[in-house]
Amino acid sequence: MNAASRQVSTRRVFHIPGYDPMPPRRYRELYRTEGAAQAAISGYEIGVRADKSDATFRWTVGARIDGHAVMSQVDVLVWADIVKGSMAQSIPATYGQLVQTAWTYISTGTLRRLMWMRKGPVIAALYPVVMLLTQLSLALIAGALIGGWVTDLLINGLRLVGLSQGGGFDAVAHALGWACLIGVTFFILRWFKARDNKLFAYYLMHDYAYSARLRGEVPPELDARMKAFEAIIAQALSEDVDEVLIVGHSSGAHLAVSIIADLMRAGHVRADGPKLAFLSLGQVVPMVSFLPRAQRLRRDLAFLSTRDDFTWVDVSAPGDGCCFALCDPVAVSGVAPEGRRWPLVISAAFTQSLSPARWKELRWRFFRLHFQYLCAFDQPKDYDYFQITAGPVLLADRYAGRQPSGSRIDVPVSKYTSVLP
Structure with a gap:
């Protein structure tokens, strides 16, 4: 033809x-x-x-x-x-991905070079990191507040009945406070994860982690x-x-x-x-x-x-x-x-x-x-x-005869250019 x-x-x-x-x-x-x-x-x-x-x-x-x-x-x-299989990660595993993925892009100099071109996708890449860390911070703060409140409540209650001295009751109160801290933290993190269809933090984290897991392979x-x-x-x-x-x-x-x-x-x-x-x-x-x-x-x-x-x-x-x-x-x-x-x-x-x-x-x-x-x-x-x-x-x-966009970026940026295994 x-x-x-x-x-x-x-x-x-x-x-x-x-x-x-x-x-x-x-x-x-x-x-x-x-x-x-x-x-x-x-x-x-x-x-x-x-x-x-x-x-x-x-x-x-x-x-x-x-x-x-x-x-x-x-x-x-x-x-x-x-994709679904790669997203089937626990909350702790997702935070482990966050650390590994951030380290991969930062330690290789890749993140810095990506920022030379377009800020938008780099911001999109940083968004799940910031959002997940914010979620963790809020969960820990809430957990610490409630855990501390429970500990104080138990200790003060024990003192009122004269059971605060000896018998390890203070240790039990502190242990229950730590249990509340951990329980509340995970409850809030699960609450955030259940709403990721609106926040997209876990989704994007899994996306970037999937490519970075083998450093581009x-x-x-x-x-x-x-x-x-x-x-x-x-x-x-x-x-x-x-x-x-x-x-x-x-x-x-x-x-x-x-x-x-x-x-x-x-x-x-x-x-x-x-x-x-x-x-x-x-x-x-x-x-x-x-x-x-x-x-x-x-x-x-x-x-x-x-x-x-x-x-x-x-x-x-x-x-x-x-x-x-x-x-x-x-x-x-x-x-x-x-x-x-x-x-x-x-x-x-x-x-x-x-x-x-x-x-x-x-x-x-x-x-x-x-x-x-x-x-x-x-x-x-x-x-x-x-x-x-x-x-x-x-x-x-x-598109025969169509000229490329005049504002395109067509200069070498990547630090890694090897094509040999």
Whole structure:
């Protein structure tokens, strides 16, 4: 299919979520509701139908955009079970993760270098540390106050009945006071943890700890799942479709980098096969690639950056405080080779693509904004998630000739740049 006639009629889309324990069904419902909203705003037709797959969570999208009918099959590559397993930590274990993760990022100099680029994601990384320590401090203060009150009450009561001298009664009173301190402290900490669906302190702590646990190396259980994802995408690359589009959102972006690199090395991307495209959204690649043992990720970033047999568009927005907005993940990781082509770094420009009223509504909802790339824009510019995933234009053609964002950061920042194990 030559450049003049590359109209998409069939597409496979593989969505790799970030560190998310929620069932993948929510991604389908988000696509259905937000796709309908975007279609109404932009004047096209789109419909979503549930589908079945043993290996993925799937739905089918039918769209008519600019007079062209397109069928797209969307598969969520699920690793929520791994996320849930990594989050199944006791309260003491979570505080142990806090110490280990903070030490990893501080002692390696990674935290300092991350702060040179964007303050938002670093603040997001520090938030669970501050919040968990605040929770612990409040719990200990409350426990100490109540424990002290109980101790004094018992001692004074014993004195009133003349039992404070000898017999170890004072020791018993102090022991009960310490028991109250420990009990109240754990009760309050459990109370905070039960409300983490609003505070996100434990969730974020587990997220950062999962990447830092092996100092940037891929955990074995995740590596095995990524190999399974690779096999699923390889099958799609042998099918008669026009485009295979891989979407990596948040930490799913750096998973996608290594999966795509392995697909290419294995020869699954053929000149006579579907066009391969990669859309990274709200990426946090530096949180991993800056760590000392992330050689594999850095090697894969360098490898993909020079390939001419696929397209990589990286979309972020300064308004998203949970990502490294407009930071070229290859360049800032210090592995940009000669002849680098990718990624094309562009901005979703939330302050321009959302109306003033909508931006005011979402501005301080940080986690909701981190998912805005998968949602409708009421003043869309050249980024439309639904046209990209369900429209008649290849990702390569949609952004052909598009200049990267002028405010992108594309200088080496990472202290660790080795790509050898």
